[in-house]
Amino acid sequence: DNVIEQISLKDPAYIIYTSGSTGSPIGILHAHRCLSNLIQWELHESGIQGGLRNLQYTALAFDVSLQEMLFSLISTGTLYLLSDEIRGDMRRLETFLIRNKLEVVFMTCSALSTLINFSDKIIEKASLKHIMTGGERLRLSGPLKKLLNKNSDITLYNFYGPSESHVMTSYPMNRKLGNLLPYPFIGKPISSIQVYILDENIATVPVGVCGEIYIGGAQLAMGYLNRSELTEQRFISNPFNPGEFLYKTGDIGRWSQEGNIEFIGRRDEQIKIHGNRVELREIESMIKKYPDIIDTAILVRETTEGNNELVAYIVGKSVKIDKLKVFLRGRLPSYMIPSYFVPIKRLPLNPNGKIDKKSLPIPENTLVHPVTEYVAPRNxxxxxxxxxxxxxxxxxxxxxxxxxxxxxxxxxxxxxxxxxxxxxxxxxxxxxxxxxxxxxxxxxxEIEAINWVSNNEPSGSFEEGEVDEVTI
Structure with a gap:
C-alpha cells in the first residue's frame, strides 16, 4: 500500500546554495513555512492580483523561481516558461513579453535595468501590471522611471531579503502613489515577519539612526546544512521574543518616519553582483593562491547604470593578468571574476594598519590591463x-x-x-x-558580412513550402 506521509510547515522543503567566505558554497535549509507564508502574503496582502499571465524568468538555482511558479499556479494564473536562449537575449525577451501580453515579472535589478534600457517597445506596448525586483540595491532612473511615469497602472515592487529568509520586506511604488524615488526604500515587513534595526549591543535604535538589520519570523531558514557553528553564529536568540531566533544580516539600514526601511549598505565585505551574493574575501583568497601574488584587495564600484562591478588591486611580481583570469575562471563563477585588475606596488594602509580603500586609485586613471596598440575606428x-x-x-x-x-x-x-x-x-x-x-x-x-548577404540576396520571394522546379 502507498503510504501518505503528513508534511508539516516545519519540515524541510528545499536547500539553496550561496557563496561563502571559505571558498565553498553554503547550503541554506528552508522549511515549508517559508514558501507558505510568502505565497499567502502575495495572494492576500501584496496587492498583486491572481489570475494573471506570469513570466518564469528566474533560473531554477534561485529561490525566486519557486515563488514565481507557486504564486502563478496557486493564484490561478498562467505561467510562461523561458528558454535560456531567450533569457539571455533582450530583443527576444522583449518580443516574448509583448507577444504573450505578460502582466507579472520578477527580475533582478541588473536584468530589469538592462531590459528597460534596451527596449523602447516595452514602454509603449507591454501589458505589464506588476514588476517585482530585488537581489541588489535598486536605482530608479532613466527608461525605468519613464516606464512608470508613462504607465500609471504599473506597480514596481522593491523586495528585500537574504537567502536565509527569502522576501522579508516590500516597497510598492507607482506614479499614483507619488513615491518614485531615485533610491527607493526596501519597505515594510510582510506578514508574520519581524525586522529589527539594532546597535552593537543588540538594542533598538531610534528612527533615522543607522543600525544593523536583524530579521525573524515565519520565513527564517532552519540554518546552514551541516554547519552548526556557523548557524549558531548567524542565527541568534531573539531577545524580544524568547524561544525564537533572529538572523544577523550584516546589512545596515534605518527606519523612516513612515515606518519604511532605508537600505544603507553592507557592514562586512559581502555584496550583490548581478543578483548573486558574493563574499569579497572569497575572491581575495582565490587570487592569493595564484603564484607571484603577494597581496590583493577587492573593491566594488557602481556603474552609471547602477550595477556593481568588481575591481581587483594586486601586488605581485610580473603577474600576467591574462593568465590570472584564466586561473580564476577555472575556480570561480563568472560573476565573481573582477572586471578590472589594477597592479600596484603596495596596498595603502591607514593609521590603524588596515587597508585604506579610499586611497586606492580609480580604475579609469590606471593601467588596469595589458593593452594592445591603440587603433582608432576606421569606418x-x-x-x-x-x-x-x-x-x-x-x-x-x-x-x-x-x-x-x-x-x-x-x-x-x-x-x-x-x-x-x-x-x-x-x-x-x-x-x-x-x-x-x-x-x-x-x-x-560580422556586421559588414551580414549587410553584404542582405544586400545581395536573389530578387523575388518564395512562400514557405515552395521549391523551384529544376530540370536535370
Whole structure:
C-alpha cells in the first residue's frame, strides 16, 4: 500500500546554495513555512492580483523561481516558461513579453535595468501590471522611471531579503502613489515577519539612526546544512521574543518616519553582483593562491547604470593578468571574476594598519590591463560600435582591437552590447558573438558580412513550402 506521509510547515522543503567566505558554497535549509507564508502574503496582502499571465524568468538555482511558479499556479494564473536562449537575449525577451501580453515579472535589478534600457517597445506596448525586483540595491532612473511615469497602472515592487529568509520586506511604488524615488526604500515587513534595526549591543535604535538589520519570523531558514557553528553564529536568540531566533544580516539600514526601511549598505565585505551574493574575501583568497601574488584587495564600484562591478588591486611580481583570469575562471563563477585588475606596488594602509580603500586609485586613471596598440575606428560601423562600448563600459578611449573582457566587460555587458547593436544596425546577433568575436573590429566585420548577404540576396520571394522546379 502507498503510504501518505503528513508534511508539516516545519519540515524541510528545499536547500539553496550561496557563496561563502571559505571558498565553498553554503547550503541554506528552508522549511515549508517559508514558501507558505510568502505565497499567502502575495495572494492576500501584496496587492498583486491572481489570475494573471506570469513570466518564469528566474533560473531554477534561485529561490525566486519557486515563488514565481507557486504564486502563478496557486493564484490561478498562467505561467510562461523561458528558454535560456531567450533569457539571455533582450530583443527576444522583449518580443516574448509583448507577444504573450505578460502582466507579472520578477527580475533582478541588473536584468530589469538592462531590459528597460534596451527596449523602447516595452514602454509603449507591454501589458505589464506588476514588476517585482530585488537581489541588489535598486536605482530608479532613466527608461525605468519613464516606464512608470508613462504607465500609471504599473506597480514596481522593491523586495528585500537574504537567502536565509527569502522576501522579508516590500516597497510598492507607482506614479499614483507619488513615491518614485531615485533610491527607493526596501519597505515594510510582510506578514508574520519581524525586522529589527539594532546597535552593537543588540538594542533598538531610534528612527533615522543607522543600525544593523536583524530579521525573524515565519520565513527564517532552519540554518546552514551541516554547519552548526556557523548557524549558531548567524542565527541568534531573539531577545524580544524568547524561544525564537533572529538572523544577523550584516546589512545596515534605518527606519523612516513612515515606518519604511532605508537600505544603507553592507557592514562586512559581502555584496550583490548581478543578483548573486558574493563574499569579497572569497575572491581575495582565490587570487592569493595564484603564484607571484603577494597581496590583493577587492573593491566594488557602481556603474552609471547602477550595477556593481568588481575591481581587483594586486601586488605581485610580473603577474600576467591574462593568465590570472584564466586561473580564476577555472575556480570561480563568472560573476565573481573582477572586471578590472589594477597592479600596484603596495596596498595603502591607514593609521590603524588596515587597508585604506579610499586611497586606492580609480580604475579609469590606471593601467588596469595589458593593452594592445591603440587603433582608432576606421569606418562608420566601428565608430558606432566604439560609441556603444564607451557608453556601456564607461571608458573614453577604446581601440578597435581591444578585447571586450580585458577592458572590463562581463556577460551582462555583452547582452547590452548586442541589444544596442540591434537598435543601431537593425541586425540580429547572438550574445555569444561577443565572447567569440570580442573586439570592435571583429564585430564590425560580422556586421559588414551580414549587410553584404542582405544586400545581395536573389530578387523575388518564395512562400514557405515552395521549391523551384529544376530540370536535370
Amino acid at each position: 562608420e560601423i566601428e565608430t558606432k560600435l566604439t560609441a556603444i562600448w564607451q557608453e556601456i563600459l564607461g571608458k573614453k578611449r577604446i581601440g578597435v582591437h581591444d578585447d571586450f573582457f580585458k577592458i572590463g566587460g562581463n556577460s551582462l555587458n555583452a547582452i547590452s552590447v548586442i541589444t544596442k547593436a540591434y537598435k543601431e544596425f537593425d541586425i540580429e546577433l547572438s550574445p555569444n558573438r561577443v565572447f567569440v568575436t570580442s573586439t570592435i573590429a571583429g564585430l564590425s566585420s
